Amino acid sequence: MKTLFTEKQISSRIKQIAKQINVDYKNKELVLVCILKGSLIFFSDLLKQITLPVSFECIKASSYKGCKSEGVVIFCNQELSFINGKHLLIVDDIIDTGLTLDSLVKNISSVYSPLSIKTCVLFSKKIKRDIQADYKAFDIENEFVVGYGLDYNERYRNLPCIKIYNQEHNVTR
Ligand code: 5GP
Numbered sequence: 001m002k003t004l005f006t007e008k009q010i011s012s013r014i015k016q017i018a019k020q021i022n023v024d025y026k027n028k029e030l031v032l033v034c035i036l037k038g039s040l041i042f043f044s045d046l047l048k049q050i051t052l053p054v055s056f057e058c059i060k061a062s063s064y065k066g067c068k069s070e071g072v073v074i075f076c077n078q079e080l081s082f083i084n085g086k087h088l089l090i091v092d093d094i095i096d097t098g099l100t101l102d103s104l105v106k107n108i109s110s111v112y113s114p115l116s117i118k119t120c121v122l123f124s125k126k127i128k129r130d131i132q133a134d135y136k137a138f139d140i141e142n143e144f145v146v147g148y149g150l151d152y153n154e155r156y157r158n159l160p161c162i163k164i165y166n167q168e169h170n171v172t173r
Protein backbone atom coordinates (compact mmCIF):
# COMPACT_ATOMS: atom_id res chain seq x y z
CA MET A 1 0.00 0.00 0.00
CA LYS A 2 1.21 3.50 -0.83
CA THR A 3 2.20 5.81 2.04
CA LEU A 4 0.28 9.08 1.92
CA PHE A 5 1.66 10.74 5.07
CA THR A 6 4.65 9.76 7.18
CA GLU A 7 4.72 9.87 10.98
CA LYS A 8 6.92 12.96 10.75
CA GLN A 9 4.53 14.83 8.43
CA ILE A 10 1.58 14.03 10.69
CA SER A 11 3.35 15.07 13.88
CA SER A 12 4.56 18.40 12.52
CA ARG A 13 1.06 19.27 11.25
CA ILE A 14 -0.47 18.31 14.62
CA LYS A 15 1.92 20.69 16.36
CA GLN A 16 0.67 23.54 14.13
CA ILE A 17 -2.99 22.75 14.84
CA ALA A 18 -2.39 22.49 18.59
CA LYS A 19 -0.63 25.86 18.49
CA GLN A 20 -3.73 27.38 16.88
CA ILE A 21 -6.04 25.70 19.44
CA ASN A 22 -3.83 26.99 22.27
CA VAL A 23 -4.28 30.53 20.93
CA ASP A 24 -8.01 30.26 20.11
CA TYR A 25 -9.01 28.82 23.51
CA LYS A 26 -6.70 30.87 25.72
CA ASN A 27 -8.51 31.76 28.98
CA LYS A 28 -11.51 29.60 27.96
CA GLU A 29 -12.66 26.37 29.56
CA LEU A 30 -12.11 23.73 26.89
CA VAL A 31 -13.38 20.14 26.79
CA LEU A 32 -12.15 17.81 24.07
CA VAL A 33 -14.18 14.83 22.90
CA CYS A 34 -12.41 11.94 21.16
CA ILE A 35 -14.49 9.94 18.69
CA LEU A 36 -13.43 6.32 19.05
CA LYS A 37 -11.86 4.34 17.72
CA GLY A 38 -10.46 6.00 14.61
CA SER A 39 -9.27 9.24 16.18
CA LEU A 40 -7.63 7.64 19.22
CA ILE A 41 -4.01 8.08 18.10
CA PHE A 42 -4.56 11.50 16.52
CA PHE A 43 -6.40 12.59 19.66
CA SER A 44 -3.66 11.53 22.07
CA ASP A 45 -0.91 13.14 19.96
CA LEU A 46 -2.95 16.35 19.70
CA LEU A 47 -3.78 16.33 23.41
CA LYS A 48 -0.08 16.20 24.34
CA GLN A 49 0.54 19.41 22.36
CA ILE A 50 -2.26 21.35 24.05
CA THR A 51 -0.89 23.48 26.84
CA LEU A 52 -4.26 24.71 28.18
CA PRO A 53 -5.95 23.21 31.28
CA VAL A 54 -8.31 20.91 29.34
CA SER A 55 -10.47 17.93 30.24
CA PHE A 56 -11.65 15.26 27.83
CA GLU A 57 -14.07 12.41 27.19
CA CYS A 58 -14.17 9.58 24.66
CA ILE A 59 -17.33 8.51 22.81
CA LYS A 60 -17.89 5.87 20.18
CA ALA A 61 -19.49 6.81 16.86
CA SER A 62 -19.39 5.40 13.37
CA SER A 63 -21.23 5.29 10.08
CA TYR A 64 -18.78 3.04 8.27
CA LYS A 65 -18.62 -0.66 7.58
CA GLY A 66 -15.66 -1.81 5.50
CA CYS A 67 -14.96 0.93 2.94
CA LYS A 68 -18.49 2.35 2.71
CA SER A 69 -20.62 4.72 4.74
CA GLU A 70 -23.81 3.02 5.89
CA GLY A 71 -25.61 6.34 6.22
CA VAL A 72 -26.55 5.67 9.85
CA VAL A 73 -24.58 7.04 12.76
CA ILE A 74 -24.42 4.75 15.74
CA PHE A 75 -23.10 6.23 18.94
CA CYS A 76 -23.26 5.51 22.60
CA ASN A 77 -25.32 8.07 24.45
CA GLN A 78 -22.92 8.95 27.16
CA GLU A 79 -23.45 11.29 30.06
CA LEU A 80 -21.74 14.52 29.00
CA SER A 81 -23.30 17.08 31.34
CA PHE A 82 -19.84 18.25 32.42
CA ILE A 83 -19.60 20.06 29.03
CA ASN A 84 -22.40 22.47 30.03
CA GLY A 85 -21.02 26.01 30.20
CA LYS A 86 -17.71 24.98 28.60
CA HIS A 87 -16.29 25.16 25.10
CA LEU A 88 -16.45 21.84 23.28
CA LEU A 89 -14.06 20.59 20.61
CA ILE A 90 -15.05 17.30 18.93
CA VAL A 91 -12.05 15.43 17.49
CA ASP A 92 -12.58 12.84 14.76
CA ASP A 93 -10.27 11.07 12.33
CA ILE A 94 -11.94 11.96 9.01
CA ILE A 95 -14.77 14.03 7.70
CA ASP A 96 -16.12 12.25 4.63
CA THR A 97 -19.88 12.69 4.03
CA GLY A 98 -20.01 14.77 7.24
CA LEU A 99 -22.85 12.65 8.58
CA THR A 100 -21.02 11.55 11.74
CA LEU A 101 -19.93 15.03 12.83
CA ASP A 102 -23.23 16.62 11.81
CA SER A 103 -25.23 14.11 13.88
CA LEU A 104 -22.90 14.45 16.85
CA VAL A 105 -23.06 18.25 16.85
CA LYS A 106 -26.87 18.24 16.49
CA ASN A 107 -27.37 15.54 19.09
CA ILE A 108 -25.03 17.05 21.68
CA SER A 109 -26.45 20.55 21.27
CA SER A 110 -30.02 19.27 21.62
CA VAL A 111 -29.22 17.68 24.99
CA TYR A 112 -26.43 19.82 26.48
CA SER A 113 -25.53 23.51 26.62
CA PRO A 114 -21.86 23.99 25.84
CA LEU A 115 -20.76 27.60 25.25
CA SER A 116 -19.56 26.63 21.76
CA ILE A 117 -19.07 23.50 19.66
CA LYS A 118 -16.25 23.15 17.14
CA THR A 119 -14.82 20.21 15.24
CA CYS A 120 -11.28 19.07 14.52
CA VAL A 121 -10.26 16.33 12.08
CA LEU A 122 -7.07 14.75 10.87
CA PHE A 123 -8.39 14.44 7.31
CA SER A 124 -11.04 16.15 5.25
CA LYS A 125 -12.01 14.37 2.05
CA LYS A 126 -12.34 16.62 -0.99
CA ILE A 127 -16.02 16.00 -1.63
CA LYS A 128 -19.08 18.27 -1.70
CA ARG A 129 -20.82 18.46 1.68
CA ASP A 130 -22.63 21.01 3.83
CA ILE A 131 -20.62 20.68 7.05
CA GLN A 132 -16.90 21.56 7.24
CA ALA A 133 -14.48 20.93 10.10
CA ASP A 134 -13.22 23.98 11.99
CA TYR A 135 -9.71 22.55 12.29
CA LYS A 136 -8.23 20.04 9.85
CA ALA A 137 -4.74 18.67 9.45
CA PHE A 138 -4.90 17.62 5.79
CA ASP A 139 -7.21 17.64 2.79
CA ILE A 140 -7.16 14.29 0.96
CA GLU A 141 -8.63 12.96 -2.27
CA ASN A 142 -11.66 10.68 -2.10
CA GLU A 143 -9.61 7.57 -1.32
CA PHE A 144 -9.89 5.11 1.54
CA VAL A 145 -7.01 5.52 3.97
CA VAL A 146 -5.77 3.33 6.83
CA GLY A 147 -3.19 3.54 9.62
CA TYR A 148 -2.54 5.87 12.56
CA GLY A 149 -5.79 4.71 14.21
CA LEU A 150 -7.84 4.28 11.03
CA ASP A 151 -8.94 0.80 10.05
CA TYR A 152 -10.23 -1.41 7.33
CA ASN A 153 -12.44 -3.95 9.13
CA GLU A 154 -10.46 -3.34 12.36
CA ARG A 155 -7.06 -3.90 10.70
CA TYR A 156 -4.17 -1.47 10.14
CA ARG A 157 -4.97 0.85 13.08
CA ASN A 158 -1.46 0.20 14.44
CA LEU A 159 0.40 1.49 11.36
CA PRO A 160 2.39 4.56 12.46
CA CYS A 161 1.79 6.30 9.10
CA ILE A 162 -1.18 6.80 6.75
CA LYS A 163 -1.53 4.55 3.71
CA ILE A 164 -4.01 4.37 0.86
CA TYR A 165 -5.95 1.15 1.26
CA ASN A 166 -5.63 -1.14 -1.68
CA GLN A 167 -8.22 -3.87 -2.37
CA GLU A 168 -5.36 -6.30 -3.18
CA HIS A 169 -4.51 -6.27 0.52
CA ASN A 170 -8.00 -7.37 1.52
CA VAL A 171 -7.16 -10.46 3.52
CA THR A 172 -10.75 -11.65 3.43
CA ARG A 173 -10.58 -12.21 -0.34
P1 5GP B 1 -18.71 10.48 7.54
O1 5GP B 1 -19.81 10.27 8.54
O2 5GP B 1 -18.15 11.88 7.51
O3 5GP B 1 -19.13 10.01 6.16
O4 5GP B 1 -17.56 9.50 7.89
C1 5GP B 1 -16.79 9.69 8.96
C2 5GP B 1 -16.30 8.39 9.54
O5 5GP B 1 -16.18 7.35 8.55
C3 5GP B 1 -14.93 8.58 10.09
O6 5GP B 1 -15.02 8.91 11.45
C4 5GP B 1 -14.26 7.25 9.85
O7 5GP B 1 -14.49 6.40 10.95
C5 5GP B 1 -14.95 6.67 8.65
N1 5GP B 1 -14.16 6.91 7.42
C6 5GP B 1 -14.44 7.78 6.43
N2 5GP B 1 -13.52 7.74 5.48
C7 5GP B 1 -12.61 6.83 5.86
C8 5GP B 1 -11.36 6.35 5.29
O8 5GP B 1 -10.89 6.75 4.22
N3 5GP B 1 -10.71 5.39 6.01
C9 5GP B 1 -11.16 4.91 7.19
N4 5GP B 1 -10.43 3.97 7.78
N5 5GP B 1 -12.31 5.34 7.77
C10 5GP B 1 -13.02 6.28 7.10
Ligand code: MG
Nearest residue numbers: 038061062093
Ligand atom coordinates in the same frame (compact mmCIF):
# COMPACT_ATOMS: atom_id res chain seq x y z
MG1 MG C 1 -14.80 7.37 12.97
